[in-house]
Amino acid sequence: MHLIQNTSEVYQRSYVRFEDLPDTDNTRIMVLRVAQEDGTFIANTGLQKNSTAYYWVIRVSGQTQQNYTTTVSADTWNEMEFYFNATTNGNATLWVNGTKIGEMTGDFSGVGNLARVYPYIFIGDGNQVSAKTVYHDNYRVVLNIEVHFTS
Secondary structure (H helix, E strand, C coil): CEECCCCCEEEEEEEEEECCCCCCCCEEEEEEEEECCCCCEEEEEEEEECCCCEEEEEEECCCCCEEEEECCCCCCEEEEEEEEECCCCEEEEEEECCEEEEEEEECCCCCCCCCEEEEEEEEECCCCCCCCCEEEEEEEEEECCCCCCCC
16 A cells, blocks of 8 residues: 555556456456545456456446456456546546556546555455455556556
8 A cells, every 4th residue: 555645646557467357247356446544445446247248447436337348368467557536627547558448537526535545456246256366566656647657
């Protein structure tokens, strides 16, 4: 976890390897997170499975989750980059392996103070058939500027 203060935007990058993919319908593994000072969820991103496909996911507090269809392989490193801007012209953008996957825009000024960012592992919305392991490497944080890291 990184503590950040007095900022309305943050940019995270981590190389992420899902040793196993979600194996139960409508479950997800979230890997990058933004939170308030007390740890309350603001935004996160990760991978979700439904009955027919896998999706990269962006979630923002008070908003409808956005899903982006993907082909993803277990046990493969993915460069994941997540930008979040908590202003009236808010933005949550996800890049994977240098490709913009998707973005959410809107008034995100009411989500609370950005205070913590995490390389994160959360397995949610149901039980997995088998245990899951997720690896993070080379985690980076940049404040108050949108920077698209290059490999």
